[in-house]
Amino acid sequence: xxxxxxxxxxxxxxxxxxxxxxxxxxxxxxxxxxxxxxxxxxxxxxxxxxxxxxxxxxxxxxxxxxxxxxxxxxxxxxxxxxxxxxxxxxxxxxxxxxxxxxxxxxx
Amino acid sequence: xxxxxxxxxxxxxxxxxxxxxxxxxxxxxxxxxxxxxxxxxxxxxxxxxxxxxxxxxxxxxxxxxxxxxxxxxxxxxxxxxxxxxxxxxxxxxxxxxxxxxxxxxxxxxxxxxxxxxxxxxxxxxxxxxxxxxxxxxxxxxxxxxxxxxxxxxxxxxxxxxxxxxxxxxxxxxxxxxxxxxxxxxxxxxxxxxxxxxxxxxxxxxxxxxxxxxxxxxxxxxxxxxxxxxxxxxxxxxxxxxxxxxxxxxxxxxxxxxxxxxxxxxxxxxxxxxxxxxxxxxxxxxxxxxxxxxxxxxxxxxxxxxxxxxxxxxxxxxxxxxxxxxxxxxxxxxxxxxxxxxxxxxxxxxxxxxxxxxxxxxxxxxxxxxxxxxxxxxxxxxxxxxxxxxxxxxxxxxxxxxxxxxxxxxxxxxxxxxxxxxxxxxxxxxxxxxxxxxxxxxxxxxxxxxxxxxxxxxxxxxxxxxxxxxxxxxxxxxxxxxxxxxxxxxxxxxxxxxxxxxxxxxxxxxxxxxxxxxxxxxxxxxxxxxxxxxxxxxxxxxxxxxxxxxxxxxxxxxx
Numbered sequence: 001x002x003x004x005x006x007x008x009x010x011x012x013x014x015x016x017x018x019x020x021x022x023x024x025x026x027x028x029x030x031x032x033x034x035x036x037x038x039x040x041x042x043x044x045x046x047x048x049x050x051x052x053x054x055x056x057x058x059x060x061x062x063x064x065x066x067x068x069x070x071x072x073x074x075x076x077x078x079x080x081x082x083x084x085x086x087x088x089x090x091x092x093x094x095x096x097x098x099x100x101x102x103x104x105x106x107x
Numbered sequence: 108x109x110x111x112x113x114x115x116x117x118x119x120x121x122x123x124x125x126x127x128x129x130x131x132x133x134x135x136x137x138x139x140x141x142x143x144x145x146x147x148x149x150x151x152x153x154x155x156x157x158x159x160x161x162x163x164x165x166x167x168x169x170x171x172x173x174x175x176x177x178x179x180x181x182x183x184x185x186x187x188x189x190x191x192x193x194x195x196x197x198x199x200x201x202x203x204x205x206x207x208x209x210x211x212x213x214x215x216x217x218x219x220x221x222x223x224x225x226x227x228x229x230x231x232x233x234x235x236x237x238x239x240x241x242x243x244x245x246x247x248x249x250x251x252x253x254x255x256x257x258x259x260x261x262x263x264x265x266x267x268x269x270x271x272x273x274x275x276x277x278x279x280x281x282x283x284x285x286x287x288x289x290x291x292x293x294x295x296x297x298x299x300x301x302x303x304x305x306x307x308x309x310x311x312x313x314x315x316x317x318x319x320x321x322x323x324x325x326x327x328x329x330x331x332x333x334x335x336x337x338x339x340x341x342x343x344x345x346x347x348x349x350x351x352x353x354x355x356x357x358x359x360x361x362x363x364x365x366x367x368x369x370x371x372x373x374x375x376x377x378x379x380x381x382x383x384x385x386x387x388x389x390x391x392x393x394x395x396x397x398x399x400x401x402x403x404x405x406x407x408x409x410x411x412x413x414x415x416x417x418x419x420x421x422x423x424x425x426x427x428x429x430x431x432x433x434x435x436x437x438x439x440x441x442x443x444x445x446x447x448x449x450x451x452x453x454x455x456x457x458x459x460x461x462x463x464x465x466x467x468x469x470x471x472x473x474x475x476x477x478x479x480x481x482x483x484x485x486x487x488x489x490x491x492x493x494x495x496x497x498x499x500x501x502x503x504x505x506x507x508x509x510x511x512x513x514x515x516x517x518x519x520x521x522x523x524x525x526x527x528x529x530x531x532x533x534x535x536x537x538x539x540x541x542x543x544x545x546x547x548x549x550x551x552x553x554x555x556x557x558x559x560x561x562x563x564x565x566x567x568x569x570x571x572x573x574x575x576x577x578x579x580x581x582x583x584x585x586x587x588x589x590x591x592x593x594x595x596x597x598x599x600x601x602x603x604x605x606x607x608x609x610x611x612x613x614x615x616x617x618x619x620x621x622x623x624x625x626x627x628x629x630x631x632x633x634x635x636x637x638x639x640x641x642x643x644x645x646x647x648x649x650x651x652x653x654x655x656x657x658x659x660x661x662x663x664x665x
Contacts, residue, residue, distance in 0.1 A: 026212030034207070058213045062220035070213035071197050072241065086200055092207035100204045 019101060020079040021053045024070045031090040035074035038091035046098065108318045111229070111265040114152025115145065117337030121322035122313060127293045131259050131266040135273050136298030141309060141330055142269040143168070145298065146231040148334040149267060151182045153229045154191035161229035162193045162221060166237040170194035181332050190225050199241050211238070211251050215258045222262055230264045236272045249287060256291050268292070293317040311337055329453045336453050338490055355501060358392035361571040365547060365556040370528060373499040375492040379506050380532035385543060385564055386505040387416070390468040391425045392569065393503055397466040398430035405464040406438045407455060409471060413438040424568040437462045448487035456494065465500055472504035489525050527551040604640035608633045
């Protein structure tokens with residue numbers, strides 16, 4: 001199951017710059033479920049302890065989706081020190097994710 | 108089936124009420140075909156006139172620009188609140204990175220909240236093809252289009268989806284045809300814009316309308332200051348023909364008598380004749396009389412400048428200038444107007460409305476034939492007459508006979524079948540005189556003189572002459588009226604020729620009444636008989652001389 005609303009996870013390492021993720025999903029659609037799983041796996045591998053994750057369901061908080069101009073779902077907004085990146089899709093293409101977030105420059 | 112009126116002039120007539128309410132309509136057409144205007148105008152009318160708020164979802168255009176551009180139309184866009192007409196930005200983010208499968212749930216969720224908040228009843232997805240271009244493969248496109256369709260059904264919205272890519276064609280980005288969209292929607296509309304002889308020709312066609320009858324033919328339309336204006340069609344629901352028994356003076360008492368009281372109000376009157384037969388003069392006489400009665404009038408000339416017309420008419424004692432100065436008469440020279448017959452017709456309608464005209468002159472009507480209409484679309488001239496009739500406006504128009512073969516739709520003989528009154532003007536060149544004639548070929552619903560009348564254009568205006576038929580039924584014109592000194596034999600032959608000529612002319616009129624081309628042949632025949640009479644007369648005179656010479660020849664023993 002997908003966590004909804006805005007749980008923040010996991011514990012932070014205080015002295016590192018963190019990447020803030022906001023993942024918009026649409027209910028229980030397969031590609032949304034895959035996006036959550038793929039993002040978790042990515043974070044565990046590349047950003048252990050250095051990320052915040054907020055998962056939002058467009059049907060529950062459409063006003064947030066409107067604010068963030070979400071049309072295609074699932075969609076990930078990644079706030080890094082170098083600006084916000086938008087990644088649409090189920091995040092199955094790990095290479096593009098790595099490239100977009102550019103973890104080497106994080107922190 | 109419940110219909111949602113678009114409010115687009117003429118369109119609801121061909122769609123027998125409007126778009127299917129609570130269902131989806133697909134509007135297809137190339138760039139510049141008018142899809143966005145069609146969709147936006149439907150929302151504007153919904154919000155403004157029918158109490159149905161709407162959302163315009165922009166996949167391609169900047170909503171701010173779109174709004175600005177739409178200000179150019181006289182829709183009162185500024186007076187429509189955001190809660191009644193919402194422009195929704197949905198252009199793809201160019202910097203967005205793609206990673207795997209996506210769907211459009213985010214868009215639908217946001218729109219759903221907006222629909223509830225506004226109480227929206229109408230929605231437009233403008234340039235859906237742009238959104239679909241974001242999709243990786245045909246299966247995803249199909250899935251998402253169905254998702255959209257299901258959502259629209261669930262929401263019960265009257266929706267318009269526009270696409271500049273024909274769904275039956277492969278898309279420029281290599282996707283296979285999306286013709287399933289056509290099967291999915293309840294109504295499908297094609298818009299087309301092409302350049303014919305340098306004039307823009309727009310057409311709309313409804314290719315499918317589930318559960319409703321509709322006008323299947325391609326129908327011309329124009330885009331003007333009011334938005335889209337779809338051509339007026341015979342028998343459409345708005346074509347309420349106002350039958351009026353009220354007579355209006357033709358401006359000439361004698362012509363009033365010939366028509367037993369003048370033209371009917373709301374009638375269409377056609378003057379035909381070769382150049383120089385005083386067609387414009389008769390139009391101006393009518394208009395001047397109308398202005399004197401206090402009726403606002405419109406004079407549209409496709410041949411001359413305003414001041415030229417006024418000056419020329421002054422030479423026959425018709426002064427339009429005071430009426431122009433008082434604001435009763437509006438003269439428009441459409442000579443410089445570019446565009447199709449459709450555009451001219453729209454211009455005439457707009458001018459007539461602005462001016463509050465009850466009488467219109469179109470000189471000549473054949474100018475409206477510059478339309479690229481093909482196939483079954485009714486002629487522009489005919490639609491103008493129908494429109495005027497539905498508004499109770501009296502239209503006087505002229506048509507030159509000599510352009511008959513150049514025209515494809517404003518043929519006098521074709522217009523003459525729908526005109527209520529048809530008056531033919533002609534002249535004979537005889538003994539160095541130009542003798543003008545007027546004949547009322549038809550006058551629907553009125554008694555009328557079947558006598559061919561002679562008239563003269565004098566500096567005091569049109570003067571009809573008493574008919575002289577002393578030559579045994581033939582109408583004597585000009586110097587023929589003078590004393591004639593001819594041998595009884597010549598007179599007899601002339602009478603025979605005259606009888607034959609008169610019979611030919613009568614036959615001609617009968618043929619004209621039937622709207623047949625035979626009239627021209629009959630006139631030709633009349634001329635031939637005249638020529639023959641002259642030839643015979645000459646031969647006879649020569650014969651007399653021969654006979655007188657014969658005795659001399661005998662004496663010489665030849």
